[in-house]
Amino acid sequence: MAFLIDGKQISQQVIEDTAAEVAEFQITYGIKPGLAVVLVGEDPASQVYVRNKVKRAEEVGLNSIEHRLAATCSQQALNKLVDELNTDPMVHGILVQLPLPAHLNEAEIISAISPEKDVDGFHPLNVGALACGEASLVPCTPLGCIIMLKTVYEDLSGKNAVVIGRSNIVGKPMAALLLQENCTVTMVHSRTKNIEAVCSQADIVVAAIGRPEFVSAGWIKPGATVIDVGINAIERDGRRRLVGDVDFTSVEPIAAAITPVPGGVGPMTIACLMKNTLTAARSQVLARELEREAG
Numbered sequence: 414m415a416f417l418i419d420g421k422q423i424s425q426q427v428i429e430d431t432a433a434e435v436a437e438f439q440i441t442y443g444i445k446p447g448l449a450v451v452l453v454g455e456d457p458a459s460q461v462y463v464r465n466k467v468k469r470a471e472e473v474g475l476n477s478i479e480h481r482l483a484a485t486c487s488q489q490a491l492n493k494l495v496d497e498l499n500t501d502p503m504v505h506g507i508l509v510q511l512p513l514p515a516h517l518n519e520a521e522i523i524s525a526i527s528p529e530k531d532v533d534g535f536h537p538l539n540v541g542a543l544a545c546g547e548a549s550l551v552p553c554t555p556l557g558c559i560i561m562l563k564t565v566y567e568d569l570s571g572k573n574a575v576v577i578g579r580s581n582i583v584g585k586p587m588a589a590l591l592l593q594e595n596c597t598v599t600m601v602h603s604r605t606k607n608i609e610a611v612c613s614q615a616d617i618v619v620a621a622i623g624r625p626e627f628v629s630a631g632w633i634k635p636g637a638t639v640i641d642v643g644i645n646a647i648e649r650d651g652r653r654r655l656v657g658d659v660d661f662t663s664v665e666p667i668a669a670a671i672t673p674v675p676g677g678v679g680p681m682t683i684a685c686l687m688k689n690t691l692t693a694a695r696s697q698v699l700a701r702e703l704e705r706e707a708g
């Protein structure tokens with residue numbers, strides 16, 4: 414029986430700490446940090462995300478604004494909205510839900526977001542900062558995973574960590590953060606040979622694949638820690654449910670610690686987004702004060 418890493422509980426602490434700091438921010442500056450979320454079309458994982466985000470933002474005391482665009486919207490329309498949000502002084506954080514519909518250019522939109530407002534940490538400037546170990550806006554999901562791992566291990570140094578998946582939004586930044594924590598990091602993906610054998614050497618497995626219950630017991634070393642990033646909507650026994658990328662039922666008995674889905678990485682991602690929005694708001698307000706003083 415593995416120890417269950419309770420994302421709900423751990424995220425609650427991050428939320429409460431952030432709420433207290435947001436209250437202080439509001440007293441000091443007379444405004445609430447503002448978060449704008451842009452959802453194009455109807456990706457199911459994004460829908461879950463948006464729903465929970467709106468709830469949490471309210472709890473933390475952020476001003477949260479939602480923009481929904483049709484799946485058919487043009488690149489120009491999306492660019493224009495991002496430009497408006499970039500210059501809106503009430504908006505401190507901008508998040509464009511990914512994936513975008515196939516006709517839109519994701520890289521172009523991400524680069525169009527002002528790096529100071531990029532609360533996802535996906536802008537090339539922030540990606541570069543993370544690679545240099547100097548990031549201030551760290552991608553929310555990998556950051557949430559690190560916070561959870563630190564509840565299991567006092568020190569991650571020297572652990573063998575395997576990250577399954579190499580997306581820009583999860584796998585790559587996850588590997589960068591684990592490396593920063595002095596793990597020995599291996600990344601595996603759809604072209605990896607003997608993926609099961611590689612994973613079964615790991616002290617820590619982070620699964621971010623997008624395939625329901627893909628990682629089974631044979632992949633996991635007894636006593637390993639398993640972080641399940643996957644959010645997959647499936648139908649079972651005639652009911653719609655969320656499952657991860659890990660086959661929880663077979664893996665749980667052999668792992669030392671594991672995150673559930675739901676109630677694991679998802680709530681941590683949202684909590685870290687709230688934290689990043691506050692961080693972004695603080696640095697924007699300070700930058701504006703400095704500008705005013707200068708001239």
Ligand SMILES: NC(=O)C1=CN([C@@H]2O[C@H](COP(=O)(O)OP(=O)(O)OC[C@H]3O[C@@H](n4cnc5c(N)ncnc54)[C@H](OP(=O)(O)O)[C@@H]3O)[C@@H](O)[C@H]2O)C=CC1
Nearest residue numbers: 458578579580583602603621622623642643644678679682
């Ligand atoms: N909990 C949370 O907060 C979040 C959850 N998610 C969820 O995490 C999952 C992953 O998301 P994301 O990173 O965006 O997904 P992507 O689809 O962008 O990337 C998936 C990665 O998994 C790899 N992969 C796919 N199939 C296999 C396979 N059979 N064997 C090995 N590797 C494989 C791909 O390899 P290749 O590159 O070779 O194609 C790719 O690198 C999804 O379920 C998503 O909904 C995402 C963000 C946040």
Ligand SMILES: Nc1nc(=O)c2c([nH]1)NC[C@@H]1CN(c3ccc(C(=O)N[C@@H](CCC(=O)O)C(=O)O)cc3)C=[N+]21
Nearest residue numbers: 458459461462465509510511644675676677679680682
């Ligand atoms: N630009 C961008 N940044 C993202 O971080 C991003 C994205 N696009 N697109 C979609 C994925 C997915 N994602 C989720 C985050 C939280 C939950 C979440 O709250 N999960 C709850 C679900 C609870 C429920 O409502 O059932 C849980 O796991 O407990 C889900 C999914 C962020 N993503």
Ligand SMILES: [Mg+2]
Nearest residue numbers: 511512580582
């Ligand atoms: Mg993708």
